[in-house]
Amino acid sequence: MDDAFARLPSPPYYAVIFSSRRNGHDDAGYGEAAQRMVELAASQPGYLGVESTRGADGFGITVSYWESEEAIAAWRQHAEHAATRAHGRVHWYEHYELRVAKVERAYGKPEMKSRSPE
Amino acid sequence: MDDAFARLPSPPYYAVIFSSRRNGHDDAGYGEAAQRMVELAASQPGYLGVESTRGADGFGITVSYWESEEAIAAWRQHAEHAATRAHGRVHWYEHYELRVAKVERAYGKPEMKSRSPE
Numbered sequence: 006m007d008d009a010f011a012r013l014p015s016p017p018y019y020a021v022i023f024s025s026r027r028n029g030h031d032d033a034g035y036g037e038a039a040q041r042m043v044e045l046a047a048s049q050p051g052y053l054g055v056e057s058t059r060g061a062d063g064f065g066i067t068v069s070y071w072e073s074e075e076a077i078a079a080w081r082q083h084a085e086h087a088a089t090r091a092h093g094r095v096h097w098y099e100h101y102e103l104r105v106a107k108v109e110r111a112y113g114k115p116e117m118k119s120r121s122p123e
Numbered sequence: 124m125d126d127a128f129a130r131l132p133s134p135p136y137y138a139v140i141f142s143s144r145r146n147g148h149d150d151a152g153y154g155e156a157a158q159r160m161v162e163l164a165a166s167q168p169g170y171l172g173v174e175s176t177r178g179a180d181g182f183g184i185t186v187s188y189w190e191s192e193e194a195i196a197a198w199r200q201h202a203e204h205a206a207t208r209a210h211g212r213v214h215w216y217e218h219y220e221l222r223v224a225k226v227e228r229a230y231g232k233p234e235m236k237s238r239s240p241e
Contacts, residue, residue, distance in 0.1 A: 007144055007182075007217070007218055009142075009144065009180070009182040010142060010144075010218060010220055011220075016222070020138075020140060020222065020224050022138060022140065022186055022226075024127075024128060024174045024186070026125055026127065026128075056142045056182075056184060056220075057184075058176055058177060058178040058180075058182050058183055058184050059176060059178055060176040060177055060178060061179065062127075062176075064125075064127040064174075064176050065176055066174060066175075066176050066184040066186065068140055068142070068184065068186075094232060098232060099125070100125055100128060100231070100232050101231065101232045102128055102129075102174075102229065102230070102231045102232075103229065103230045103231070104134070104138065104226045104228070104229045104230075105226070105227055105228045105229070106138050106224035106225055106226040106227060107224055107225045107227060108140075108222045108223070108224040109223055109224060109225060110222070110223045111220065111221065111222045111223070112220070112221045112222075113218070113219065113220045113221070114212060114216060114218050114219045114220075
């Protein structure tokens with residue numbers, strides 16, 4: 006299946022919805038750090054997946070998925086992640102919003118689902 | 124503030140996270156319908172806001188925000204919305220996933236928040 010889509014278990018699970026506007030500075034540094042954070046997140050306990058996109062206007066949405074609120078809290082406290090967030094607040098983002106949500110129901114385009122019962 | 128960001132009340136509220144891959148067909152028809160759906164959604168009871176973006180690769184994420192699950196259910200049953208979804212499944216999307224979540228906590232970039240207490 007299309008790698009942009011997260012392969013997730015059945016709900017419930019948790020989502021961190023991060024919407025942001027890039028300030029147009031330091032594309033190379035930002036790109037490298039974003040890639041590193043995706044890889045680091047994927048190695049954390051309770052990580053389930055991520056979906057992310059950004060338009061040509063610099064507005065982007067990243068949704069990461071987690072087994073529990075405890076997993077989200079642990080990732081938030083990860084030292085390298087915290088340092089990268091602090092750097093990003095100053096250097097990369099004009100603005101951002103972050104929302105933590107509990108996913109209760111999920112549906113996919115039926116004929117394309119790779120996780121249908123066999 | 125930046126119009127791409129939804130101006131939302133304090134949680135709790137609900138999010139519909141729609142991630143999709145466009146199939147590259149019918150950009151004009153898709154664009155017109157997407158704009159119409161944004162306007163129609165905004166006129167529904169319980170609608171709070173929307174954030175949406177799509178990358179050059181055709182992968183996009185739209186998150187709409189609602190006061191309640193009842194508001195989401197009513198929007199899902201709206202006749203024009205249902206007809207547009209049915210058209211989109213066949214003509215516009217290679218794949219999509221939809222997740223309904225309850226937002227429990229929210230944070231913004233502190234120095235940019237327009238809704239800070241005065």
